[in-house]
Amino acid sequence: MSSKLRDLIFVLICILTVIAVIFHNIRTATEEVLYIEIETTEPEIEIETKYGIPIESYRIEFGTVSRGETLGGILQRHGITAYQVDKISRMPSDTLNVTRINIGRPYAVFTDTITDSIPRMDYFVYENGTVFYTVYDFTNYDTIIIERHRKHVDTITRSASGIIESSLWNAIVKEELPWALAIAMSQVFAWTVDFYALKKGDAFKVIYDEYYVEDNSIGIGDIKAGLFFHHGKELWAIPFEQNGETGYFDTLGNNTRKTFMKAPLQYTRVSSRYSHARMHPVHRRPRAHLAVDFAAPTGTPVYAASDGVIVTRAYGVGPGYYIKIRHNSVYSTVYMHFSRFGKYHVGNHVNQGDIIGYVGSTGWSTGPHLHYEIHENGQKIDPLKFEPPPADPVDSVNMKRFNSEKREWIDKIIAISPDFFEKK
Numbered sequence: 001m002s003s004k005l006r007d008l009i010f011v012l013i014c015i016l017t018v019i020a021v022i023f024h025n026i027r028t029a030t031e032e033v034l035y036i037e038i039e040t041t042e043p044e045i046e047i048e049t050k051y052g053i054p055i056e057s058y059r060i061e062f063g064t065v066s067r068g069e070t071l072g073g074i075l076q077r078h079g080i081t082a083y084q085v086d087k088i089s090r091m092p093s094d095t096l097n098v099t100r101i102n103i104g105r106p107y108a109v110f111t112d113t114i115t116d117s118i119p120r121m122d123y124f125v126y127e128n129g130t131v132f133y134t135v136y137d138f139t140n141y142d143t144i145i146i147e148r149h150r151k152h153v154d155t156i157t158r159s160a161s162g163i164i165e166s167s168l169w170n171a172i173v174k175e176e177l178p179w180a181l182a183i184a185m186s187q188v189f190a191w192t193v194d195f196y197a198l199k200k201g202d203a204f205k206v207i208y209d210e211y212y213v214e215d216n217s218i219g220i221g222d223i224k225a226g227l228f229f230h231h232g233k234e235l236w237a238i239p240f241e242q243n244g245e246t247g248y249f250d251t252l253g254n255n256t257r258k259t260f261m262k263a264p265l266q267y268t269r270v271s272s273r274y275s276h277a278r279m280h281p282v283h284r285r286p287r288a289h290l291a292v293d294f295a296a297p298t299g300t301p302v303y304a305a306s307d308g309v310i311v312t313r314a315y316g317v318g319p320g321y322y323i324k325i326r327h328n329s330v331y332s333t334v335y336m337h338f339s340r341f342g343k344y345h346v347g348n349h350v351n352q353g354d355i356i357g358y359v360g361s362t363g364w365s366t367g368p369h370l371h372y373e374i375h376e377n378g379q380k381i382d383p384l385k386f387e388p389p390p391a392d393p394v395d396s397v398n399m400k401r402f403n404s405e406k407r408e409w410i411d412k413i414i415a416i417s418p419d420f421f422e423k424k
């Protein structure tokens with residue numbers, strides 16, 4: 001080969017290198033970040049995967065986000081360039097904030113150990129929560145793909161029972177049931193069972209769903225059906241759907257819900273009853289108290305006792321922050337001494353159970369409590385003696401369907417051991 005030809009080849013190689021570098025830079029400059037949201041499960045076929053990624057050719061390093069660590073910091077430590085990190089941070093975050101990571105959350109780094117001599121991160125996986133995780137895919141030449149995945153959630157229907165010795169909470173603990181079951185039960189039976197007056201020997205049977213991800217329980221769903229044996233009475237909660245809404249009914253098809261809640265909050269005790277003459281704690285002279293006071297910690301949510309429209313949301317010297325709800329032409333309710341209001345304003349419609357405010361001690365008050373009044377045709381009546389009418393029962397046109405569904409639920413509930421309900 002002549003020296004001229006060798007020079008020519010050398011020049012050609014130089015030119016090609018320059019072109020390649022320029023071309024690469026152009027490609028890098030147009031690098032895109034794609035965001036895709038998908039719900040997938042691990043494939044059924046026999047490829048071993050983790051987070052849906054075949055693990056065969058990867059070294060996987062697991063970690064948890066430590067204090068002060070950023071997504072960019074972790075990525076750059078594993079060979080991702082500052083330029084790529086910047087691209088990710090510029091992604092529109094209207095669907096998902098892909099740069100935010102939280103301390104203590106697990107992550108995994110998939111490093112390609114086969115195709116490259118220098119180990120290179122192909123995938124970064126961040127676990128957003130127990131169900132969701134985000135995959136940052138760096139395997140494409142010019143595009144970073146960010147995918148949000150949902151892990152497969154298994155639902156197992158469970159049944160449980162317990163006998164009250166002292167409290168519902170203790171019964172739940174004794175039977176080693178999930179603590180969330182106590183809350184779910186207090187919601188389903190809120191209108192029929194007085195949880196502040198449970199007696200030794202009261203008992204329950206319930207059917208509920210428990211959710212699992214990779215064999216770990218992540219929580220429970222609503223109570224599907226249940227029975228509470230309370231003060232010698234069988235109180236059923238049988239689910240039934242009509243007019244697009246699912247409610248709980250007794251065996252006769254009566255709604256277990258009342259039009260008014262027994263109490264518009266979870267309280268610790270009744271601190272002052274309805275009375276026409278009592279010593280006022282602030283004014284130190286006899287004064288009627290045509291209301292009931294529920295002592296509860298500051299910040300306890302206060303619910304609308306029934307559906308209605310907010311007619312007053314104000315501050316008064318005596319009542320502090322207070323709300324009045326008009327439920328219909330007969331009934332209104334008043335709630336006083338809030339520490340702060342909920343999100344509803346005058347004129348807003350509220351549904352029973354919506355949070356209208358939080359317990360506080362504003363106005364004439366000697367400690368955090370809710371002062372609660374029920375007005376019937378303009379007269380303040382005793383909320384603790386008020387017997388509210390039940391919500392809508394099963395429609396007569398739906399009775400046949402209700403009775404057949406009811407039979408199945410009752411059979412399932414009765415089958416739960418022990419059979420303490422049949423002993424009476």
Ligand SMILES: [Zn+2]
Binds near residue numbers: 272289291292293370
């Ligand atoms: Zn009061």
